[in-house]
Amino acid sequence: SAFADLSRAPQVDDATIEALLKSVCSALLESDVNVRLVSELRNSVRAEVKEGLNDKSKSSLQDGQRKALVQKAVFDHLVKLVDPTPGQEQWKPTKGKPNVVMFVGLQGSGKTTSVTKLGHHYAKRGFKVGLVCADTFRAGAFDQLKQNASKANIPFYGSYTETDPVVIAKQGVDSFKKNRFEVIIVDTSGRHRQEAELFEEMVEIADAVKPDMTIMVLDASIGQAAEEQSKAFKEAAGYGGIFVTKLDGHAKGGGAISAVAATHTPILYLGLGEHIADLEIFRPAPFISKLLGQGDLTGLMDKMEEVRTQNPERQKELMKKLEEGGKFTVRDWKEQLGNIMGMGPLSKIAGMIPGMGAMLGGGGGEGDEAANGKMKRMMYICDSMTKEELDSDGSLFYTPVGGKGKGKAKGKEASSSKSKQVAKVDEEGKSKEKKKAKQVKVRMTARARRVAQGSGTSVREVEEFLMQYRMVSKMVQSMGGLARFKQQTSGAG
Numbered sequence: 305s306a307f308a309d310l311s312r313a314p315q316v317d318d319a320t321i322e323a324l325l326k327s328v329c330s331a332l333l334e335s336d337v338n339v340r341l342v343s344e345l346r347n348s349v350r351a352e353v354k355e356g357l358n359d360k361s362k363s364s365l366q367d368g369q370r371k372a373l374v375q376k377a378v379f380d381h382l383v384k385l386v387d388p389t390p391g392q393e394q395w396k397p398t399k400g401k402p403n404v405v406m407f408v409g410l411q412g413s414g415k416t417t418s419v420t421k422l423g424h425h426y427a428k429r430g431f432k433v434g435l436v437c438a439d440t441f442r443a444g445a446f447d448q449l450k451q452n453a454s455k456a457n458i459p460f461y462g463s464y465t466e467t468d469p470v471v472i473a474k475q476g477v478d479s480f481k482k483n484r485f486e487v488i489i490v491d492t493s494g495r496h497r498q499e500a501e502l503f504e505e506m507v508e509i510a511d512a513v514k515p516d517m518t519i520m521v522l523d524a525s526i527g528q529a530a531e532e533q534s535k536a537f538k539e540a541a542g543y544g545g546i547f548v549t550k551l552d553g554h555a556k557g558g559g560a561i562s563a564v565a566a567t568h569t570p571i572l573y574l575g576l577g578e579h580i581a582d583l584e585i586f587r588p589a590p591f592i593s594k595l596l597g598q599g600d601l602t603g604l605m606d607k608m609e610e611v612r613t614q615n616p617e618r619q620k621e622l623m624k625k626l627e628e629g630g631k632f633t634v635r636d637w638k639e640q641l642g643n644i645m646g647m648g649p650l651s652k653i654a655g656m657i658p659g660m661g662a663m664l665g666g667g668g669g670e671g672d673e674a675a676n677g678k679m680k681r682m683m684y685i686c687d688s689m690t691k692e693e694l695d696s697d698g699s700l701f702y703t704p705v706g707g708k709g710k711g712k713a714k715g716k717e718a719s720s721s722k723s724k725q726v727a728k729v730d731e732e733g734k735s736k737e738k739k740k741a742k743q744v745k746v747r748m749t750a751r752a753r754r755v756a757q758g759s760g761t762s763v764r765e766v767e768e769f770l771m772q773y774r775m776v777s778k779m780v781q782s783m784g785g786l787a788r789f790k791q792q793t794s795g796a797g
């Protein structure tokens with residue numbers, strides 16, 4: 305809403321900037337982000353904006369450009385908050401070799417649940433996954449993992465009789481390695497508090513299985529306590545990534561940001577529910593983009609990989625077309641929407657579509673029904689479009705039928721005619737130009753109205769749909785096509 309206020313502001317002056325900073329910072333504070341970090345953010349955004357606006361070479365900036373400069377500064381600094389290693393590629397398992405991943409964290413933080421989620425995630429992406437239960441502390445720990453793993457159809461290792469977690473961990477990892485498993489995830493025990501015993505056990509297990517990646521599971525609902533907890537674990541066991549759980553609840557997650565800053569460790573995954581599919585790969589820039597209502601196409605593509613599209617061949621064709629520089633048409637977006645609708649739960653996906661969160665009234669808290677209703681109406685809109693409209697880039701909604709081409713042809717005729725006649729033609733041309741301008745408006749509403757009527761929606765909704773298509777199309781094209789984009793993210797995605 306701070307961004308919305310900014311774009312409505314008549315001009316960009318000190319007062320506008322201070323108002324924006326104030327609302328951004330209070331939102332962060334309310335979300336449990338550490339005061340020191342918030343004040344640092346405020347100062348650095350302010351400095352960058354002032355410098356940008358005072359830059360002589362930019363003195364001719366239009367208001368719109370000044371606003372964009374402010375937005376970019378806020379965006380960049382928010383990304384910095386959640387990205388301790390800018391420019392560095394995020395960890396992901398490598399195909400064809402064993403990747404041992406060890407989970408650590410307090411009891412109840414969500415380790416066992418998250419171990420299964422992560423296993424499921426990579427199993428779906430073609431990795432050979434095995435889970436090891438090295439929690440001998442909590443009664444029933446092995447049963448819990450066994451149940452989760454069986455439901456997800458993932459091989460697991462554990463023991464009812466062996467009481468030494470180090471022995472189980474070593475045996476499990478070795479046996480999975482021998483059988484050429486690619487992602488081997490070790491679940492460990494937690495204690496209620498950070499105790500010397502827990503840390504000792506973690507170190508011993510790590511020494512035995514030599515993990516390629518240790519992940520600390522952090523319950524988002526612990527708020528400000530995250531800073532101290534993450535530091536203690538870092539010092540005792542060391543870890544390379546953070547898995548933030550329970551972000552679907554009332555927790556605001558700001559504590560995780562403090563953990564990132566305090567330990568200089570990136571967040572790798574988010575847990576968004578108790579279900580096995582409620583996992584999101586964390587990527588700093590798309591995350592902030594989604595937070596600001598600007599969509600997260602990367603996350604959407606991740607999700608789409610999980611869906612067996614009704615027609616995988618079509619999907620391949622689209623990728624090939626885009627890879628070769630082809631246009632992403634309204635029809636392509638219609639097909640993607642169809643796929644998205646099969647994914648569910650839609651309320652969690654809606655925010656990833658550029659502009660969709662705003663259409664649903666600001667994203668968060670919207671039910672599946674609202675999202676589903678909106679998507680259905682978008683499909684009706686598509687169904688009411690002609691073949692020509694679907695195969696276009698939507699611009700024909702804003703130009704008269706055949707208008708552009710004809711105009712050019714006339715111009716050529718005029719220039720080739722005798723000079724005497726030129727003046728007359730020019731005058732005619734001018735009055736035609738006026739007519740055309742009128743026509744453009746009329747035609748555009750006519751097309752939109754026809755589609756709105758045919759689909760039982762409103763002209764506004766049709767325009768919203770087209771606007772959203774344009775946002776998605778811009779993102780898709782600027783990423784050089786879904787195909788190349790998908791290659792970039794395969795593995796982690």
Ligand code: GDP
Nearest residue numbers: 411412413414415416417549550575576577578
């Ligand atoms: P562990 O002791 O660290 O292994 O934690 P568990 O995996 O047993 O999880 C503790 C509780 O948190 C369980 O009731 C889980 O269902 C729940 N839980 C874990 N992750 C999430 C999440 O992302 N969202 C929600 N709402 N609950 C979660």
Ligand code: MG
Nearest residue numbers: 415416439445
């Ligand atoms: Mg557990």
